[in-house]
Amino acid sequence: MKYFIMILQIGILFLFNFIGQLIQGFFSLSIPGSLIGMLLLFSLLFFKIIPLTWMQAGVDFLLKDIPFFFIPVTIGIIQYLTFFYGKGSLTILLVIVSTFIVIGVSGIVTNFILKKEVKSYD
């Protein structure tokens, strides 16, 4: 019974993904359909149209092993190994440097605002 409910809940996730894709296609949006589906599910949870308990078990089951599901896509790198031999190797550096800048900028900005908020409460 427990597994039956979980399969049903995962089925609902597929349904929301499908609806999201329909919306994306219909309005030809450049935002992924899956994300539209997520925002849709979030709004239904937020306005208590769908209670959290309806989704919980299946979602937690999937989220626990999230990395498993993007292993096949990542293995696809095998087709592009030669890309990283040449100039492509620069992209590794680019991604790392950009990541460091993002940590710095978002951290400094948030830290600054939070400190200011604390002061204004004094």
Add this chain to the structure above:
Amino acid sequence: MTNFFIGITAIAGTFILYRLSKRIYRRKPSPFTMPIFLCTASMVIFLSLTGISYETYMIGGQWIDLFLGPIVVSLAVPLYREIHLIKKYAGAIGIGIFAGSLTGVFTGIAGAKLLGFDDWLIQTVAAKSVTAPIAISITDTAGGNISLIAVFVMLAGVSGAMFGPVILKICRIEHPIAKGLSIGTASHAIGTAKVLEDSEMEGAISALSMTLSAVVVSFLVPIFLLLFITS
């Protein structure tokens, strides 16, 4: 019929390999024993040595890929669970995540352009700060390369998890909200796992930031690509 068996073998093989790497990670946690890294690396080596093509592997792999969209949808649940944090720190969280997402998309695209890369790579690198399933969807929609983005996402995660704490110290970022937020915005789930080792609250903020930044980035990428790619 043979295709069916190849498919089942590919799925079972991936699953067993994943379970194994998870166990190894639990015993020896390090960025290099992370299941996504260990599993991918060993599978790539295995396929290269045996000469099995990616297409053959994907006879089974495509079934796993089907879950990528629904997983993005499922992120609505953890986001809803952290709603109290969003409400309490709405201003700081909103501005911080927006600033970080903007920086990530801009430095990625501008950097690739400066280094003289072609349009397809610019379309690929743009979403690299975002959690893998959403990054893959964004890149697919933007016309980039989905295998390469998966690798970029992993790089952003691992580098942020490894060196994030040092950067936070150098920049004197001390507030736990700011610490969790910046790692989640830059290094998504991999960074979140790292942050979670130190503090439950920073972990919650990090998880929340990775989801919200993914939403922001999915809006920013098409806009920036329109500005930077003139074709």
